[in-house]
Amino acid sequence: MSIVLDFNGKNLAKSKTMDLHYLPAKIDGDGEANVEQYFNNYTREATECGNGILTNSLRGYPLVGEQLKVPEQYRGLVLQETEKSINKSIDRQLRLTGVFEEFTYWNYDKVPSNGDAYRQALLMADVGQALTQHISEQDLEAEIARNKENTKEHA
Structure with missing residues (x-):
């Protein structure tokens, strides 16, 4: 099995910048989510935990996080699989859906x-x-x- 990346430099330059969150959870879903309304609106700074530390919750579980930057000379890419295959011997194809230079990294109940x-x-x-x-x-x-x-x- 191989993985084919479907993008070129022109796509990379034109890609939309995304607001990205790395959550310590598996979410069985692959669709749009109104993150701004139902998640970002509830994010608060937790100054008691340190400078730049954030707090929120996911389905009642406390989250503690912070904004992280992609290391210099690197660029974060969001890739989406075009077709999910049950057969592991078939090539997988991923397409570029966005880019990011920073993201919010979350932990359950502990400071990153x-x-x-x-x-x-x-x-x-x-x-x-x-x-x-x-x-x-x-x-x-x-x-x-x-x-x-x-x-x-x-x-």
Whole structure:
């Protein structure tokens, strides 16, 4: 099975920016939702939990969240499957339905932190960039010299 992405650069530039929420729930539905009226209107800032922390609820369950930005040099895409197939050997086709540069990340009943698996996944973009960055010979020699100095100070 393969996945075919149905979009090009022109579609990407023209795509509408979406108000996106990452919820810790599975919702069996695939349609429009009046998020502005029935969800966003009830979102409040929870200053007692920290700066930028939000609170809301979903079907009576408390949610605590925050606005997160897509890492620099990346762009968030919303893809929708054109036809759901029961047969797993058939190719899947996804089409671009929108883009986003920030989204609201929600947890059930706990303040979001870097310990959350989803937040750790976002941090991996920075780790990957650091690991693939070129290191000059001069930078390497300077780091070795710093380590030798630190070793002497602690010995």
